[in-house]
Amino acid sequence: MSRNTQGLSETALLWIVAGGFFMQSLDTTIVNTALPSIAQSLHEAPLATRPIVVAYTLTMAMLTPASGWLADTFGTRRVYFSAILVFVIGSICCASAHTLPELVIARVLQGIGGSMLLPIGRLAVLRSIPGEAYVAALAFVSIAGQVGPILGPTLGGWLAQSASWHWIFLINVPIGAVGLVAVHRFLPSDAMPAGARPFDWIGCALLSVAMVAFSLAVEPPSQAHRAVLAPLLFALAVAAALAYIPYAKRRRDPLFELALFREPNFSVGLVGNLVCRVGSSAVPFLLPLLLQLELGYTPLHSGLMMLPAALAGTVAKRWIAPLIKRYGYDAFLFVNTLIVGGSIVAFALVSHGVPIVVDIVVLAVFGASNSMQFAAMNSVTLKGLSSRDASSGNSLFSMVQMLAMGLGVSIGGGLVEWFSEQWGSPVLAFRISFVSVGLITLVSALVFRRLEETASPRAPLHAR
Known part of the structure; x- marks a missing residue:
């Protein structure tokens, strides 16, 4: 050629x-x-x-x-x-x-x-x-x-x-x-490698059951039967996750090696990602609903309101590496998580009585801090893995990211539904839900305090 x-x-x-x-x-x-x-x-x-x-x-x-x-x-x-x-x-x-x-x-x-x-x-x-x-x-x-x-x-x-x-x-x-x-x-038509290792379908099934059951279990009980069903689903999720541990120990090539969790920052980063992304993922779901259903915005207007967050996130990417180099991952993630969580809580202020400039500033702060948060979390979680574990660790990390996105929508939407039923005020329900998911994100700041000191980033940071 x-x-x-x-x-x-x-x-x-x-x-x-x-x-x-x-x-x-x-x-x-x-x-x-x-x-x-x-x-x-x-x-x-x-x-x-x-x-x-x-x-x-x-x-x-x-x-x-x-x-x-x-x-x-x-x-x-x-x-x-x-x-x-x-x-x-x-x-x-x-x-x-x-x-x-x-x-x-x-x-x-x-x-x-x-x-x-x-x-x-x-x-x-x-x-x-x-x-x-x-x-x-x-x-x-x-x-x-x-x-x-x-x-x-x-x-x-x-x-x-x-x-x-x-x-x-x-x-x-x-x-x-x-x-x-x-x-x-x-x-290009690539040749299929001879003797590709078998896929761990059982391990994948166990973790899939755990994710689906956990996602269904965490939704707030909007109906009486869910109060009984939720503990059963949670027990199923825990049982499936725990069953994977002895299974992975026995299998020669499990879906995810348990050795991944010997890298302390991988474990901390994985948990921190899961908790932090719940609030971050609830915002893109809840905010357009609030703007259209309660404040009377058109679909286009509500979509345009999300632009400041996206654009600020793009601009903020250039700040990440210098800030981490100066303050380290643990200090940066602790402070930035507080900013992300605080901006999510601030969405409770969105109303007809608040100037639109304030809404845009809150959205821009959320977008910028959230973009830096994703990039820093991704980097610190994966950077300590060996080349042998990098592919498997990245795959597990991707699973957790997608799981967290679904949890954010489930928890955020479920809270609005539940609070609306309790108090009969959808606007109040949205406000309390923003505070609730913001507090969940703030909890992840405590998780990131457990990070061990790491060197400054050596590779490009991606905010995904």
Whole structure:
């Protein structure tokens, strides 16, 4: 292959992976501002639509660990093509749904495809781009992941208002169609390695049961039967997680080696991420609902209100490395977590009587601190792992991130529902819920105080 042809193929590969990453990241945010419109169309209460978000994130959490095995078994090109195809089919099914259960099932299908887009894309870049160009290539791909959350809320609000909510899913079809053609034309056909190690389906099933049961257990009891069901679900989650420990000790190649937890900062970072992201993930779900349902904002207006947070997060990325270098991870994460949690609590002030400038400042502070928080948490959690454990640790870390996103929506939406039933005031319910999820985030500051001293960051920090 000539140098020009190789360069064209590598450029095409990067655009293909960036496009897949864009679709995946866009779909984690584009739905939020359209939820009231979806609820009205499907004749459901707006807060009852949270399974639309949770089903997508939980599906990705459960299936992400299988992506590497699928690529090794069937080939990167074939699996990536299938991932885009499944994602597009899932998007069409979402747009065709007539009931909430149909839409939730379609989101699960979409999540199956979405779970493979980013990890398989990264793997394709790793296998095709020379080592010295890999960091720059990955940085290019990561831009798509940053653009998705910036455009998502506004694009979702605009489509729901000017066309219909169905288009927030149909927009994936032309992007995916171009991706399928590009994969077939440009993605190199890699040889499948002989003797790929078997996938740990039992271990994956145990952890999946634990995640799903825990997600269902933590929702506040809005009905009497949930007060009985929640402890049973929590017990099932604990039992499944504990059953994984002796199972992993006996198996030669478990899904996740228990040796990962011998690295103290990995364990602390994992717990801190889970707790901190509950509040951070509740905000993009709760705020558009508050703005539209209680303050009378249009879908587009509520989407535009999320822009300050996204833009401030993008600008703040350049501050992360210097701040960590000066103060260290433990001090930086302790203080920054207080800022993130405090800004979430401050969303309780959003009302007609508060100047919009104040709302924008709170959103900008939240966006900037949250972006730095994600990058610092990601880095400190993974940087101490050996090269042998890095892939497995990153996969487990990705599962926890997706789990936390679902928990934020479940807990935040459940609290609003429960407080509304208790006091009959939806506005008050939203305010107390913001305070509650903000306090959960603040608790993670105590977790990060247990970090051991680490050197300043040696690698690029990514706010995902």
